[in-house]
Amino acid sequence: MTASLLFTQLLNGLQLGILLFLLSSGLTLVFGIMNFVNLAHGSLYMLGAYFAASAFRATGSFLAAGVIAVAATLALGVAVERLALARLYARDHLDQVLTTFGLILIFNEAVRFVWGSAPVYMNVPAALAGTVNLFGLPYPAYRFAIIAVGLAVGLALYVLIHRTRVGMLIRAGAANGPMVAALGVNIRLLNTLVFGLGAALAALAGLMAGPIFAVQPGMGESILILTLVAIVTGGIGSIRGAFYGALLVGVVDTVGRAFLPALLREFLDRALAQAAGPALASMLIYLLMAVVLALRPRGLFPVKRS
Amino acid sequence: MSALLEVREVETFYGASQALFGVSFDVAAGEFVTLLGRNGMGKTTTVKSVMGMLPARRGSVRFAGQELRGSPAYRVAQAGIGLVPEGRQIFPDLTVRENLVATASTRHARGEAWSLGSVYRMFPRLREREQTLGTSLSGGEQQMLAIGRALMTNPRLLILDEATEGLAPRVRAEIWRCLADLKRSGLAIVAIDKNIGPLLRLADRHFILEKGRMVWSGGSDALRGEQALLREYLGV
Numbered sequence: 001m002t003a004s005l006l007f008t009q010l011l012n013g014l015q016l017g018i019l020l021f022l023l024s025s026g027l028t029l030v031f032g033i034m035n036f037v038n039l040a041h042g043s044l045y046m047l048g049a050y051f052a053a054s055a056f057r058a059t060g061s062f063l064a065a066g067v068i069a070v071a072a073t074l075a076l077g078v079a080v081e082r083l084a085l086a087r088l089y090a091r092d093h094l095d096q097v098l099t100t101f102g103l104i105l106i107f108n109e110a111v112r113f114v115w116g117s118a119p120v121y122m123n124v125p126a127a128l129a130g131t132v133n134l135f136g137l138p139y140p141a142y143r144f145a146i147i148a149v150g151l152a153v154g155l156a157l158y159v160l161i162h163r164t165r166v167g168m169l170i171r172a173g174a175a176n177g178p179m180v181a182a183l184g185v186n187i188r189l190l191n192t193l194v195f196g197l198g199a200a201l202a203a204l205a206g207l208m209a210g211p212i213f214a215v216q217p218g219m220g221e222s223i224l225i226l227t228l229v230a231i232v233t234g235g236i237g238s239i240r241g242a243f244y245g246a247l248l249v250g251v252v253d254t255v256g257r258a259f260l261p262a263l264l265r266e267f268l269d270r271a272l273a274q275a276a277g278p279a280l281a282s283m284l285i286y287l288l289m290a291v292v293l294a295l296r297p298r299g300l301f302p303v304k305r306s
Numbered sequence: 307m308s309a310l311l312e313v314r315e316v317e318t319f320y321g322a323s324q325a326l327f328g329v330s331f332d333v334a335a336g337e338f339v340t341l342l343g344r345n346g347m348g349k350t351t352t353v354k355s356v357m358g359m360l361p362a363r364r365g366s367v368r369f370a371g372q373e374l375r376g377s378p379a380y381r382v383a384q385a386g387i388g389l390v391p392e393g394r395q396i397f398p399d400l401t402v403r404e405n406l407v408a409t410a411s412t413r414h415a416r417g418e419a420w421s422l423g424s425v426y427r428m429f430p431r432l433r434e435r436e437q438t439l440g441t442s443l444s445g446g447e448q449q450m451l452a453i454g455r456a457l458m459t460n461p462r463l464l465i466l467d468e469a470t471e472g473l474a475p476r477v478r479a480e481i482w483r484c485l486a487d488l489k490r491s492g493l494a495i496v497a498i499d500k501n502i503g504p505l506l507r508l509a510d511r512h513f514i515l516e517k518g519r520m521v522w523s524g525g526s527d528a529l530r531g532e533q534a535l536l537r538e539y540l541g542v
Contacts, residue, residue, distance in 0.1 A: 168408035172397040179395045182357055183409035184383035184459050304398035304441055 004137050009258045010251060011134070015143045017250025018150030022205035023227040024234070024242040025157055026198015032174035032237020032303055034089050034191050039100040040080070041202060041227065042220025043107035048073040048203025049215045050115055053122040056210075062125035070203045077199025081192055089191075108217045119214035146208045153201065154243055161239050170194060174237040174303050226253065226285070233289045235299025244300055249285050256284040309368075310335045310494050311356070311387075311463055316365035316375075318355045325351045327518045328365065333463060338485075338495040340505050342540055343515035349498045350392055352515065353467050357389055358382045370462070384411075388461030392468050392498075394452040396440035403436045405451055410458035425454040428484060446477035453484065463494040470499055482508065502540060506530060514539050 027041045051072045056065035080103065088096050124142045131138040161167040169190055173180045181187040213219060226249055234245025261277025268276065292300060309332035318326040326348050333339050341349045354360035356367055358379040367375045374382050383389065397405050406422060418424075426433035429450040435443060443451065449469060456464055466485070470478040482504045489495055489508065499505055505512070506526045514522040516539055522532075529536070 165408065168400055168404045171399050172405075172408050175397050175399055176395055178359055178379070179391065179397070180409060181379040182359055182383055182389045182391065183455065184380050184411060185409055186378075186380045188378075 006255075006259070007135070007137060008139065009255050011139055011147070012143065013251030013254030014247065015146050015150075015250070016254055017247035018147055019205045019209055020223070020226055020230050020246035020250050021150055021243050022153060022201045022208075023223060024230045024246050025239055026194070026201045027227055028231040028234070028237055028239065028242045029170060029174070029194045030191065030198055031231065033170065033177055033187070033194060035177075036085065036089060037093050037096045037100065038085065039097060039224065040103035040107065041198065042224030043104050044073055044077055044199045044202040044220070045206045045209070045223060046111065046215075046217070046220035047076060047107065048206025049122075049210045049219065050111055050120065050206075051203065052207035052210050053120045053215050054115075056122060062127075066204070066207050069207045070200050073203030073206070074196050074200040077202075078192060078196045081195040085195070086188060086192070089188075104221065107220075111217045117217060119216040122210035122215055124211040142211060146212075149204075149208065153204070157239055166190075166193070175305055226250075229285050229289050231299075233292050233299060235296075235302040237303035238299070238301045241299050241301035241303075248288065252288050253285050257281040260284070309333060310337075310370060311496075312366070312368040313352075313356060314366040314368075316352070316355050316362045316367065318351055318360055318362045320351075320360075325518050326355060326362070329355075329515070329518065329520055330365075331513045331520060331523065333494050333496055335462070336489070336492045336494055337511070338489045338497070338509045340509045340512045341496065341498045341515060342502070342505075342512055344539070344541055347515045348518040349515055350467055351518070353389070353392075353465055353496075353498065356382070356465070357387065383459060383461075386460075386462040388456035388459050388464045390449075390452045390456045390464065390466040390469055392471075394445075394448045396443065396448045396451055396455075398439065398441040400440055401437050402432055402440070402443070402447075402451055405440055405455050406432075406458050409455065411460045419460050420457045422458075425457060428457075428487070429454055446473050446480070449473060449477070449481060450484075453481070457488075461493070463496065464488065465496045467498045468500070469497065470501055478504075502536070 023041065023045055027038060030036050030038055048069050052065045052069035055068040056062055059065060084099065084103070088099055128142040128145050130141050132141045132144050134144070161170060169180060169185055173187060173190060177187050230245040230249045231242055233248060234241025234243070257278070260281040261273060264273040264277045264280070296302070311333040313332065314330050315328040316326055316330070317324065317328055329348065329352055331339070341352060343349055351360060355362040358374065358377050358381070362375050365375065366373060369385050369387060372385060374385060397408065400408060403422070406425060431447055432450055432454060435447060440448070440451070453466070453469070470481050473481070478501070485495060485497070486508055497505065497509065506529060509526060511523065511525055512529050513520055514535070521539065522535060
């Protein structure tokens with residue numbers, strides 16, 4: 001295990017964490033304000049990736065692909081929220097989970113119907129195809145760009161949440177939605193806004209993940225699980241929680257998978273380590289969540305309720 | 307005088323169990339009325355039914371000539387009813403200033419609009435604590451903030467649910483003084499409170515609720531004379 005390898009894996013973990021943050025920020029806000037469980041959030045990520053891949057192929061411009069993917073997913077997300085999900089806010093979580101799980105199936109089949117079952121490959125944009133030099137180590141420029149974009153989005157969200165009136169309402173709504181409504185704010189409109197924002201960020205994540213992971217049906221589910229772990233670890237309803245939760249999950253998952261098997265070989269017999277290493281590595285984030293929840297049952301940065 | 311708020315035969319349910327059995331009362335513009343009764347008799351349920359937070363199944367809630375039953379809470383608030391809820395329900399992650407500004411009304415339809423400045427003049431303590439988070443305030447400060455927050459929506463009617471509960475006598479006196487000022491300024495007020503004494507002084511009329519029904523209504527002088535009534539329904 002060399003220092004440079006560790007550094008590279010840390011950056012890869014950071015980059016996965018950033019993608020998770022883009023997904024968790026929208027999901028955690030909708031969960032926080034409307035107490036709504038949206039399992040179809042991963043589908044928005046998948047659709048964003050497909051829209052981006054198609055638009056990139058058609059236009060040849062990564063930037064245009066981004067604009068198209070974000071706009072299309074935002075419109076679709078708002079339509080889904082208005083037509084299907086807004087009817088479910090007063091229902092219990094089981095109804096919400098069943099409906100949004102149904103949406104996952106519908107979106108996966110729709111994607112197969114339109115784009116086929118085979119993965120769609122998306123190239124890294126030419127301008128970001130090289131490497132950048134980080135403290136003397138080469139690192140793929142594209143992955144570095146993901147980190148930079150994610151941090152910029154995080155900063156923009158921080159300003160939105162902490163420095164604007166809409167942000168005040170989002171924070172107030174996460175703590176006590178009915179009270180915000182009783183003071184004259186159309187909380188449903190606020191939620192549609194937040195949902196749209198979440199859809200746009202999911203599409204941005206899909207766009208950026210496109211050249212790294214294969215764009216294929218079902219790609220939203222595996223990342224949805226990680227996203228849920230991130231928001232629960234961070235504290236549901238909290239953007240700050242989503243940020244740190246996502247980075248923690250991204251880094252622990254990536255670094256764990258890279259180094260745990262080798263680490264175990266130092267202590268265990270080779271065959272046993274070979275078997276236990278990968279299994280244990282894939283359990284790490286759940287162990288992390290369990291430990292966090294045992295110590296802080298409402299996550300790292302819980303939203304205070306009034 | 308035509309009523310500003312007119313509640314007629316309201317019936318409200320929690321699921322299958324009925325909580326209000328045809329509650330009626332009214333408030334004239336600028337009038338101060340109380341809803342009295344022991345715990346669990348339907349006072350807060352009445353408030354929630356008026357606000358649309360717990361929709362009434364039958365009856366009518368008219369405000370300034372407009373039927374509000376069936377409207378969502380935000381429309382009721384926008385129509386001009388300000389709520390100071392039971393338990394204050396300050397937004398804990400927002401500063402004092404943010405609590406006041408976040409839901410403030412931008413409509414200046416009638417007369418003078420409330421502003422941060424006028425709320426701070428009414429409660430100078432809030433100006434001192436402007437950047438403090440809602441959670442870090444004392445009970446009295448939270449109560450002042452809840453009143454200020456409701457005023458910032460520029461209501462024509464202010465509803466206060468247990469505004470002096472759990473407060474020290476000195477802070478209570480400040481709340482009563484503020485309500486007297488607000489009444490003088492022409493604001494209509496509905497108060498629910500366990501402290502009958504100050505209410506007999508301040509309020510024009512009283513309504514007593516018993517098991518989800520209005521059982522008595524009348525002026526302060528009439529209520530003072532009804533010792534048996536006070537004992538039976540209010541446990542005073």
